[in-house]
Amino acid sequence: MDNTLSHKQHAKIQAHIQAHQHVPGGLMPLLHAIQDDIGYVPEAVYPEIAKALALSVAEVHGVVSFYHHFRTHPIGKHVLQICRAESCQSMGSDKLEAALKANLGVDYHQTTADGNVTLLPVYCLGNCGCSPAVMLDDEVYGRMSAEKVADLIAEVCHG
DSSP states (O other): OOTTSOHHHHHHHHHHHHHHTTSTTOHHHHHHHHHHHHSSOOGGGHHHHHHHHTOOHHHHHHHHHHSTTOOSSOOOSEEEEEEOSHHHHHTTHHHHHHHHHHHHTOOTTEEOTTSOEEEEEESOOSOGGGOSOEEETTEEEOSOOHHHHHHHHHHHHHO
């Protein structure tokens, strides 16, 4: 068992494995269930998943690493996604990205030292008319600047 996993988290993962182990094509639904429940898919459980689904550890790793949706590490209390699609890039998301990385002190797929914010890239939020766009948790915001995003983060983290 992964020492970073609590017994409760490991029990939840085991329950998901048992629920999906006899489902044809059950790997993707299993990975989604684990991430939805504990926030990420720990690499330490790949062997257990592989054994239960009669797959290799490499196959499990390959699926997790192929799909950008899956995370292999815990995330922050809040998730900030910066749109990287063409419309947002043409409207300055690259400058927004650089400023936010510097202000937060993290790169993509990293979490701030205080555990509050995980920064992720996203490749279209469907808000092209209001570029550049970001999504903080489940809310999309358009026409963003580094200052506006900093205000949003301050509001949700300290608000």
